[in-house]
Amino acid sequence: MKNTLMLALANIRKNKGSAISLLVFALIAATLLNLGLVMSLDYGKHFDTRAEQLRTPHVVIVQSEVLTTDEQKNYLENYPGVIEVEKQNILSGFGDHYLNGSNAECIVIFANAAGEQHMNPPQLIGESYPLDNESIYVPYLMKAGGGHDLGGRYQINFAGEELYFTIAGFTEELPFGALMNNVYRFYVSEERYAALAADFPDQHACLQSARLFEKSLGLQLELDYAKEFSFTEDNEEPSQVHSFSFAYNVIKSTRTMIPSIMSIIVIAFAVILFCISLIVIRFRILNSIEEGLTNIGALKALGYRSRQIIISIVWQFGGITIIGVLAGIILSRFFLPLIGRILEAQSALIWEPGFNWGLAALSLLFLTFSVALISFIVAGRIRKLHPLIALRKGGLTHNFRKNRIPLDQSYGPLSFLLSLKQLLNNKKQALTIGVIIALISFASIAAISVYYNIGIEQDEFISIIVGEKPDVNLILKNSGDADSLLKRLNARPEVRKAFGFENISLLADEYNLNAWIAKDFADLEGKMLHAGRYPKYENEVALNGLLAKTIGKEIGDRIVVKQSGAEREFLITGFIQKWEESGKTMVMTYDGLLTLQSDYQYRCLSVYLAKGTLAAAFIEDIKKAAGDIFISTIDINEQVDSQFGSYGATFAAVAFGMLTVTVLVVILILYLVIKAMILRRKQELGIQKAIGYTTLQLMIQTALNFTPVVILGVAIGGLCGHFGFNPLFTAIARSSGILETHMPSPTVWTIITCLALIALAYLVSMLIAWRIRKISPYTLVSE
């Protein structure tokens, strides 16, 4: 043990540069793996913990006050597994809130701060003021991602009216208060609540909340409640805009979606890096065996057993890994608060992860064990090494090597031919570098795809999330105004097209779905359709592909849809995709819905403007022209910018981090390989210098030596990244109903990134090869 440790330390001392490079590899891999694991496992757990601490309901149901009955409350109280039910009077309706200066459509809930509330009571974060008639407590998102400060003016549109408040505090909201849910609860003083209730008699609603023994049962309760009450003949306005419900699992999955995607990306990247580390370790071990062949021979001649020498190598690399992993775990501890702050802007969840001993130990064990195992396996070839052969540097009297690229029979510049010879003589090394460069190129292009599609050109990503993205959404106070307004809108020259398009809840095959209704789906410009075709006739629907698979439906099958107590069979004409919990979404024609609910009319109109028309100016115009008929008018691009802008920043940070690591890895790999190569070829380089080769020629020769492999690796990795990212992203997003994505990195970006990687590799090779200048022919002969 003492001897093997001594040998390991001697090897580390001898190759300090390589040891440091491996340490950096282990550090980066451990940092990323630990970050990914903590994000993946701790974020959701933290959400659950906070939910328990705040007594967050497992189901929330918001309905018109007139529709809420004691029978419903009794149903909730007697539902199996329910431990607590609470009913509160609130005001609820469509509105706009302002994030970073842009208005965004949302559902607004006003609650009386002085009212009794046991479940998720108003929990103020940071400094706050007592409420008065002019002030308001707003969800923490408004601060974390909305640019609002304590004491600042707060404007909100509620049911078509602009209201103004002063921010007196920020609340920690779990059910209502994140971008993806788009439902926000605001607390006002008792007096102000009473005044609002008087001003908005149509917005009186009830919030029914329930907690269960098992929170995951919330989804079933929501479904059963909907079946029991929301779709009966007694319910006159089932699709009333402020009637909605959320189950705990849905809330959790939407609020932890971005951290989930991020953690998957980070873990995937960590795994790629770790694979690279293992390849590098294998290369280093083989190299160190080759370099220290005479030492191994001497040790064996002295009586060291192969096992002892192998264990010393395992110590050498295992030891470096342990130190690197420990440093990485500590480093990740410093990065976590930074990530927590980045995520806050979307999730509005204060996440301050502590040191997770379990995950740290898992990272340490996994990484160290893998390195020790690979070291043990690779170093195993020492067993076959005879001491005499080792002492003779492995040379055999006879060998049958072939002379590849004979100079007298080959064409091309001398440096190129010599580098090609070198490359062919070191095929395994070339393969190692090629694989590493391919992996790293794949990760780079994936990072570019993430950044470009979520950070810059968000159309495809937004299309996945929101389905359809018109320029303006108009929400009417009275659905009876829809047809006449649509006629007027379509007659306007600045309007390219306008049509009704909105979502309602209904039951299909016992699943509570979000159904999108349009008269003619040919009008849609989004990419919701995945297979088959959109419904054309009143007996047709298109289902989310994932849901269809879950319930075993194919195109051409039939499905029973229930709404307002009526039910009928529809033909499935196609599969759609849209980001929705478990893909619970479908599309249906307006005429089709009329067969279930004859009095149905649109309240939400989608407007597509002619090129060059400003949405803000159009909204002003239409408000003047149509009068006070709107609950809300939304500039969708502005809304998307404010909602998705922060995603861009988050994923830009992720992509930047990945690209930085990529550059670092390329530098480290080439440093390790070229340094080892120069050491090994010191004599040869000395001879070349002696016969008249200049340092620059030898540097070019060395750099060119790797260029074909780098080009090949980049090409393979780049192509896989370009074409393979979408299947990968689809696999990640599949649980949310996404079956196909088209979010590649733009071809030009891919090409530029690949060229940049090749140039970087060449430049780095030249810089590292600059150490050749130190090799003098005299050193060669004097050695």
Add this chain to the structure above:
Amino acid sequence: MSNTILTTQKLCKTFSNQGLQQHVLKNLDLEIKGGDFTVIMGPSGAGKSTLLYALSGMDKPTLGKIIFGGRDISQFSNDHLALFRRKNCGFVFQQIYLMDNMSLMDNVLAAGLLVSKKKKTLAHEAAALFEQVGISEGLWRKFPTQVSGGEAQRAAIIRALINQPRIIFADEPTGSLNSAAGTAVLDILSEVNREGRSIVMVTHDLKSALRGNRIIYLKDGAVCGECNLAEYVIEDPKRSEQLLAFLKEMGW
């Protein structure tokens, strides 16, 4: 003087190691003439190899000048020296130093192509030289580890000759060879010299030294004495007697 191709003026070489200085060459003045076969002899540590590598531009002197073809090469940069070496110098080392990842032919062409871009002509020239030293095509396509030491050293001489340098520097060229192989190598060097090329050779070996027509004896970094053997043919016993007498005088 017009025949002189290389002179040194007060050539000094000092090595420093951990504050300790070792003066290996001390104010050495030397002249090498065109067509000379100069042999440098002396006890171990006298500075023979150091002188050889300084003269050939493989190492830089600490002080003094090395005038080669009228230019002071001691002032050249490393890359300039490399360009100088490839055109003017050929090297034959004791350890042979062929690049073991290249065939014998490729070793020769790797040097030749630095100066000439006419690959075919060069390959023909190299092939002719190989034939001349008794290495057939079957052998020159092999790697250095696949041929004998003598064959490898003969290939090294061809590598040294391929660019038709003005001077060939040889450092103990027979040191790692058996007697027969050593003699073959010396025969080639003698032949090369007869064709008019200057040779500067460092050796401990009497048999090798006899091939030279001028013997310089180095001691403690300075020229201790010089002996001219040009007046005797190689086979003449007086040549060896003269050399032995000189070496005895030098305290060899």
